[in-house]
Amino acid sequence: MSVCSSRLIKRDIRPLGGTDAIAVLRALRPSRYFYNMDESGDEHLGFIAEDVPDLVASKNRKDVSPMNIVAVLTKVIQDLEQQNRMQAQQIARLDDRIARLERGGGVALSSVTSTGAPWIGLSALAAAALVLVARRRRQGERRLPSCRDRPGLAA
Numbered sequence: 001m002s003v004c005s006s007r008l009i010k011r012d013i014r015p016l017g018g019t020d021a022i023a024v025l026r027a028l029r030p031s032r033y034f035y036n037m038d039e040s041g042d043e044h045l046g047f048i049a050e051d052v053p054d055l056v057a058s059k060n061r062k063d064v065s066p067m068n069i070v071a072v073l074t075k076v077i078q079d080l081e082q083q084n085r086m087q088a089q090q091i092a093r094l095d096d097r098i099a100r101l102e103r104g105g106g107v108a109l110s111s112v113t114s115t116g117a118p119w120i121g122l123s124a125l126a127a128a129a130l131v132l133v134a135r136r137r138r139q140g141e142r143r144l145p146s147c148r149d150r151p152g153l154a155a
Helices: 018-027 066-102 109-113 118-138
Strands: 031-033 044-046
Touching: 018 066
Parallel strands: none
Antiparallel strands: 031 044
């Protein structure tokens, strides 16, 4: 099946937004069904035209446009791929930060809290505390000081 898709036969061309595409995708309900007039007994997979969003249905709501569904799927996959790349970059930055902490490079409080994610900052602080404990052990200190070691603070 081939569909004429030349720019020459189209007007008002504009990109499909990611928000619209994901809304259509979420609203699609793939179905299993048999055609009433088909006596072969073959089961089919697809969509029910009356139940799909307007962007992928015909005006009379009796047909579904496969190319419109392909466009929606393509946009959603493109957006997910971009999101995946951004997350991979963030993971690489966090891996570098962890490696620096494990090497004893320390961490500035401003870099811990600049991520905008408090749980990441807390994890970095916990990692910094572990680095401090490891340094003290290397310097010969067997344990961290406690309140019991301080006159007047022992319970």
